[in-house]
Each structure stands twice: as C-alpha cells, then as structure tokens.
Amino acid sequence: MSAGIRESLRGLPGPFFGPYGGRFMPESLIAAIDELAAAYEVAKADPAFQEELAELHRSYTGRPSIITEVPRFAEHAGGARVFLKREDLNHTGSHKINNVLGQALLTRRIGKTRVIAETGAGQHGVATATAAALFGLECTIYMGEVDTQRQALNVARMRLLGAEVISVTTGSRTLKDAINEAYREWVTSVDTTNYIFGTAAGPHPFPAMVRDFQSVIGEEARAQLLTAAGRLPDAVVACVGGGSNAIGIFDAFLDDEGVALYGIEAAGDGVDTDKHAASIERGRPGVLHGARSYLLQDEDGQTIESHSISAGLDYPGVGPEHAYLADIGRASYLPATDAEAMEALRLLSRTEGIIPAIESAHALAGALRLGRELGPDGLILVNLSGRGDKDVATAGRWFDLFDEGAVQS
Amino acid sequence: MSAGASVATAITGSGALVGYLPIGFPDLATSIDAAVALVENGVDALELGLPYTDPVMDGVAIQKATQQAIANGFRVRDVFTAVEAVRSRVDAPVLVMTYWNPVVQYGVARFADALRDAGGAGLITPDITPDSADDWIAESDRTGLDRVFLAAPSSTDARLDDTVSASRGFVYAVSTMGITGARADLDAKARALVARLRAAGATGPDTIAACVGVGISTPDQVAEVLGYADGAIVGSALVSALAQDGVAGVARLASALSQGK
Numbered sequence: 001m002s003a004g005i006r007e008s009l010r011g012l013p014g015p016f017f018g019p020y021g022g023r024f025m026p027e028s029l030i031a032a033i034d035e036l037a038a039a040y041e042v043a044k045a046d047p048a049f050q051e052e053l054a055e056l057h058r059s060y061t062g063r064p065s066i067i068t069e070v071p072r073f074a075e076h077a078g079g080a081r082v083f084l085k086r087e088d089l090n091h092t093g094s095h096k097i098n099n100v101l102g103q104a105l106l107t108r109r110i111g112k113t114r115v116i117a118e119t120g121a122g123q124h125g126v127a128t129a130t131a132a133a134l135f136g137l138e139c140t141i142y143m144g145e146v147d148t149q150r151q152a153l154n155v156a157r158m159r160l161l162g163a164e165v166i167s168v169t170t171g172s173r174t175l176k177d178a179i180n181e182a183y184r185e186w187v188t189s190v191d192t193t194n195y196i197f198g199t200a201a202g203p204h205p206f207p208a209m210v211r212d213f214q215s216v217i218g219e220e221a222r223a224q225l226l227t228a229a230g231r232l233p234d235a236v237v238a239c240v241g242g243g244s245n246a247i248g249i250f251d252a253f254l255d256d257e258g259v260a261l262y263g264i265e266a267a268g269d270g271v272d273t274d275k276h277a278a279s280i281e282r283g284r285p286g287v288l289h290g291a292r293s294y295l296l297q298d299e300d301g302q303t304i305e306s307h308s309i310s311a312g313l314d315y316p317g318v319g320p321e322h323a324y325l326a327d328i329g330r331a332s333y334l335p336a337t338d339a340e341a342m343e344a345l346r347l348l349s350r351t352e353g354i355i356p357a358i359e360s361a362h363a364l365a366g367a368l369r370l371g372r373e374l375g376p377d378g379l380i381l382v383n384l385s386g387r388g389d390k391d392v393a394t395a396g397r398w399f400d401l402f403d404e405g406a407v408q409s
Numbered sequence: 410m411s412a413g414a415s416v417a418t419a420i421t422g423s424g425a426l427v428g429y430l431p432i433g434f435p436d437l438a439t440s441i442d443a444a445v446a447l448v449e450n451g452v453d454a455l456e457l458g459l460p461y462t463d464p465v466m467d468g469v470a471i472q473k474a475t476q477q478a479i480a481n482g483f484r485v486r487d488v489f490t491a492v493e494a495v496r497s498r499v500d501a502p503v504l505v506m507t508y509w510n511p512v513v514q515y516g517v518a519r520f521a522d523a524l525r526d527a528g529g530a531g532l533i534t535p536d537i538t539p540d541s542a543d544d545w546i547a548e549s550d551r552t553g554l555d556r557v558f559l560a561a562p563s564s565t566d567a568r569l570d571d572t573v574s575a576s577r578g579f580v581y582a583v584s585t586m587g588i589t590g591a592r593a594d595l596d597a598k599a600r601a602l603v604a605r606l607r608a609a610g611a612t613g614p615d616t617i618a619a620c621v622g623v624g625i626s627t628p629d630q631v632a633e634v635l636g637y638a639d640g641a642i643v644g645s646a647l648v649s650a651l652a653q654d655g656v657a658g659v660a661r662l663a664s665a666l667s668q669g670k
Binding site: 022023024025026027028029030031032170171176177180183184187188189190191286287288289297299300301302303 | 461462463464465466468472476479484485509510511512513514515535536537538540541558559560561562563564565568572583586587588
C-alpha cells in the first residue's frame with residue numbers, strides 16, 4: 001500500500017470503530033458519561049496530567065515493565081524466539097493498574113469521592129481498590145458470586161485494601177452480571193461516584209480511554225524488542241476477554257503492516273461445545289453494556305452465558321475496537337481451550353520459573369501454536385498480562401497438586 | 410392493520426394511570442390475563458415488558474419476574490401474540506418496554522411492522538437515547554408508532570429539549586436517580602424534573618405529556634404524581650402483586666391504585 005493513503009489505525013477516538021462501539025446507555029447515566037468523556041478530552045491534551053500519570057507509573061506501578069526472552073519455553077513453540085512483556089511484574093500483579101491509575105486521576109479531576117468497579121478475576125478490582133487507597137477514595141467492587149469463590153484470594157486482597165466487595169448473585173454470577181449490578185448502583189450514586197471501568201468495552205469513552213491508558217504496554221514493548229532483537233516481531237499475541245491488555249499491546253503495532261496481531265479468546269471446553277467465551281469466533285454483532293460489538297447471544301438477542309476456567313476472560317462480549325480489527329482483517333482472533341491454557345501455564349512455570357495468570361496462559365497457548373507455524377526464524381511477542389498467584393488454588397485442583405486433606409481455598 | 414391508537418389518546422386532562430407487567434410471567438397466558446385485568450380495573454394504558462437477560466434499569470422484583478419468564482421459554486415473538494390478545498379483549502393503548510438488543514436482533518423494521526400489525530402503540534426504550542436511535546426514529550416515523558424516551562433528574566436542559574422533541578406518546582420522567590422498585594417516599598426530584606420537562610415543551614396531552622415512573626406503588630403516590638404530571642406509571646408493585654396473589658391480586662391493586670386518579 002502506498003504511503004499516505006491509509007490513515008493510521010492508532011488511537012482511534014471513538015465513539016465508533018467502523019460499525020462498532022457507540023453509547024447505548026440509560027439517560028440517567030448519560031450526564032456522568034458525558035462529563036467523564038469531556039474531562040478525559042481535556043486531560044488527554046494536558047501535559048501536566050500525562051506527566052502525573054507517567055510519574056505514578058515510574059514510582060508506584062514500576063514502569064517500564066521489562067521484557068523477558070523465554071528460550072526453554074520457546075523450544076515447545078517450534079523454536080521461534082519468544083519474548084514476554086512482563087505486565088505481571090506491575091504493582092498489583094497485572095496490566096489493570098495502567099488503566100486504573102489514569103481513571104483514578106480523572107476521578108479526582110471531576111471532584112468525585114467514591115469509585116465503583118466490576119471485576120472478573122479480581123485483578124481490576126484489586127487495582128481499583130489499590131488506587132482508591134492511594135488517593136483516599138471510597139471504593140465498592142462488584143464481583144460475581146462464582147468469581148468470588150474461584151478468586152477468593154483477590155476478594156481478601158480487596159477487603160484488606162479497604163474496599164467493600166459485593167458478591168453478585170444475579171444472572172450468570174460472573175463478570176457480565178457484575179457489570180449489570182455496577183451500572184444499577186451507579187444510577188443511584190452517580191452524583192458522588194465515578195465508575196472505573198476495567199476493560200476496553202462499554203460505552204464511549206471507555207473503549208478509547210482504556211485503550212489509551214493501556215497503550216503504554218505496546219509503546220514500551222515495541223522499543224524494547226527493537227533493542228533486544230533488532231527488529232519488529234512477526235506476531236504479537238495477547239488474550240482477549242473484554243480486550244484491554246490486547247488492545248494495549250496491539251495499538252503501537254497497528255501501523256506496522258508486517259506485524260501480525262493475534263487475540264486469543266477463551267474457548268472453555270471448545271468452541272463447538274456450549275461452554276466457551278469466544279465472542280468474535282462464535283458470536284455475532286449486537287448491543288450489550290453500552291456498545292455494539294460481537295457477543296454471544298441466541299436468536300432472540302438474549303445474552304448467552306460464557307464459560308471459561310479463567311474468570312477474567314469469562315465474558316460474552318468483547319471491546320468494539322477488536323470487533324473492528326477482526327472485520328477489517330488487521331487482527332486475527334483464535335481460540336484456546338481451558339486445557340490448552342492450563343498446559344501452557346504449567347509449561348511456562350516449569351521451563352522458565354514464571355507462573356502466569358490463567359488469562360495470560362491463553363496467550364501463551366496461542367504463542368505455542370503460532371511458533372510452530374512460524375518456525376525457528378519466527379519472533380513472537382506475548383503480553384504476559386498478569387501473574388498466577390491468584391490462580392494457584394485452581395491450578396492445584398486442575399493438576400491435583402494438593403496433599404489429601406490439605407486446606408484449600 | 411394500522412398501529413393501535415397512540416398512547417396519547419389515553420392521557421386526559423385528569424391524568425392517566427399506566428400499568429407495567431412483563432410478558433410471559435408467570436406464563437404467557439396468565440400475563441395476558443393480568444394485563445387485561447389491569448385495564449378492567451382502571452388502568453388507562455399498558456406497558457408490557459419484554460424480558461431480557463441484562464435488564465440494567467430494573468430492580469429485583471422485575472428482574473426476578475423477567476428472568477423466570479426467560480427460563481420458562483419466553484420468545485420475542487410472544488410479544489406480538491400478547492399485544493394482539495390484549496388489544497382484542499380491552500380498549501387501551503399497549504406500549505412495549507424493551508431493552509434494545511432484542512429489537513436489533515429481530516430487525517428494527519421487522520419489529521416495528523410486527524408491533525404495528527399486532528395493534529401495539531409503540532415502544533419505551535430504557536437503554537437507548539434519541540442520539541443513539543436513528544434507526545428506531547426512522548422506523549417509528551414510517552410505521553406511526555409511539556417512541557417513548559426517558560428523561561432523568563440528571564439530564565441537562567439541552568438533553569431534555571432533545572428528548573421532548575424526539576418522543577411521541579409521552580416522555581417518561583424517571584422519578585429518582587435509581588432503578589425500578591417500590592419506594593416509600595417519592596423523590597422531590599420527580600416534581601422538579603416534570604417542571605423542567607414542561608419548560609422544554611412537554612406541556613401536556615395537547616403537545617406531549619410527561620408521565621412519571623419508577624418507585625410509585627400506592628394510591629396516594631398516584632394522586633401525588635397526578636397533581637403535577639400527566640400520568641403515573643406503576644410497575645414493580647404490580648409485578649409483586651401478580652407474583653404473590655395472581656391475577657386477582659393484581660386486579661385488586663390496580664383497582665386501589667386507580668382511586669388515586
């Protein structure tokens with residue numbers, strides 16, 4: 001393609017990404033969403049805001065996060081060179097803090113004193129509770145009852161940080177209904193409360209704003225890999241639930257035409273079963289949680305409950321920018337089953353001494369497959385979006401690692 | 410068949426009582442009987458809810474009822490069956506209250522045609538606003554259906570202007586900053602919101618009416634609301650009455666509520 005014809009795909013402003021996105025919300029919440037969007041537009045262009053966020057990332061998050069080459073793991077990936085972007089090493093243990101600190105600063109700018117958030121695996125909830133403690137904000141986290149059980153460690157972390165955790169018992173009792181309940185609560189408390197949304201989905205301005213706050217991942221990794229490997233990667237791989245870590249690492253590479261982008265969706269028991277969370281692979285466009293995007297739904301438009309061993313990917317929708325990138329062919333979305341992800345989790349643990357989050361293990365499973373296709377000349381960058389401490393109980397049961405009679409969470 | 414008469418025809422100077430019930434709860438036939446019973450007991454216009462998996466503006470009473478309807482096999486096409494059945498038995502306008510995705514999946518034009526053919530008056534759409542509803546505005550213009558948008562205490566004056574101009578039938582004034590469910594004290598915000606809607610042009614049935622919903626459950630509250638608004642919308646209380654005491658219970662409550670007119 002000749003230079004200058006195609007506009008950059010980076011940093012698309014929303015509210016629409018092709019036919020996806022928008023702001024399909026109850027009128028009761030529009031004033032707050034508009035206020036947030038306006039405040040973000042001002043902050044985005046304000047060097048003082050950007051510097052304050054960058055300083056927080058240096059002195060609190062621990063940015064830049066490093067990249068790590070994983071040669072022993074890569075032996076199982078067709079011998080391709082594999083580098084991990086180590087978002088697991090951020091304070092609070094995942095990429096979620098990148099977005100939360102940005103939105104917490106915005107909360108202060110718009111003068112609100114309380115924050116609420118939804119959480120699936122608990123990583124976004126922990127990051128939000130952390131930022132609330134740091135900034136002295138009241139904090140309430142909505143988490144599906146199923147997830148409070150499988151991610152009990154993170155529930156305790158949030159409470160230790162001073163947040164209230166509400167166990168959501170409606171509907172799927174996972175991330176989808178945690179978002180529904182947070183919306184319901186936000187309607188009643190919107191005068192004092194900001195909703196810190198955790199993923200690059202939901203109504204405008206969240207998909208673009210969360211992408212912007214997460215794009216530090218790709219900006220750092222692109223420069224780091226150029227230094228370490230002397231070239232751009234053949235493939236960038238990330239797991240996709242709502243899609244914030246994926247869009248965060250993709251953004252810097254969107255205009256690099258030689259770099260293939262792969263989002264790995266949670267396939268649960270398999271995309272041909274009724275237990276998966278592969279919204280792009282097996283969903284079709286519809287409106288959920290404020291935006292038009294791919295979603296798992298029946299013929300009538302009723303949302304179908306997703307299934308994944310990973311609480312953070314257990315969501316029947318996906319961010320609208322991913323839907324757009326899939327349609328225009330700029331990114332490809334592939335499934336990885338529970339079993340493939342758990343095998344990849346164990347493999348990285350044993351070959352490299354890094355225990356990844358189950359979410360991130362889906363990206364690793366994708367990298368194993370892609371590496372075998374690329375062969376020894378391939379260069380793959382994987383976003384290791386979170387660490388696996390929270391998942392040790394799940395892994396212990398999956399791999400039968402507990403002594404009989406030992407206390408398990 | 411042409412669309413049923415606009416809901417505006419049921420809103421008179423003395424004020425209208427609008428009753429909400431979900432379709433398919435506890436089952437399709439009973440939900441039709443219950444809707445008919447509302448009209449036979451003084452309700453002037455009906456708002457029939459389309460059960461949806463992710464009802465973010467609804468409180469526990471309506472959530473429970475609509476999720477049960479879905480679990481019992483509710484299908485979107487049942488809406489048209491219900492509207493037609495109710496219209497054949499009683500003479501009151503029937504609006505359908507629906508979240509947006511089921512309409513999108515059915516096809517906005519196809520949904521509008523089917524609702525018009527069933528004799529429905531139009532739609533109440535709680536999770537879209539006029540600025541996100543180009544396709545629905547076009548289809549409601551084509552079919553002559555009412556389109557009731559919501560106004561909230563948090564709405565800016567400019568948005569109230571847009572909502573009043575985009576709505577047809579009435580404007581739904583959300584009484585409080587909250588989701589559906591009975592409340593002991595109606596918010597003073599409702600009165601203030603209706604005053605702002607009046608200023609924005611919703612002066613009454615001759616232009617466009619302003620009806621208040623969310624939190625209304627007693628005859629006294631109906632009377633209070635009709636003191637300043639054109640209509641009072643009751644939902645969760647009727648759903649709870651149907652759940653506890655069946656069609657007879659919902660008929661008794663409707664009769665009591667209509668004393669507030």
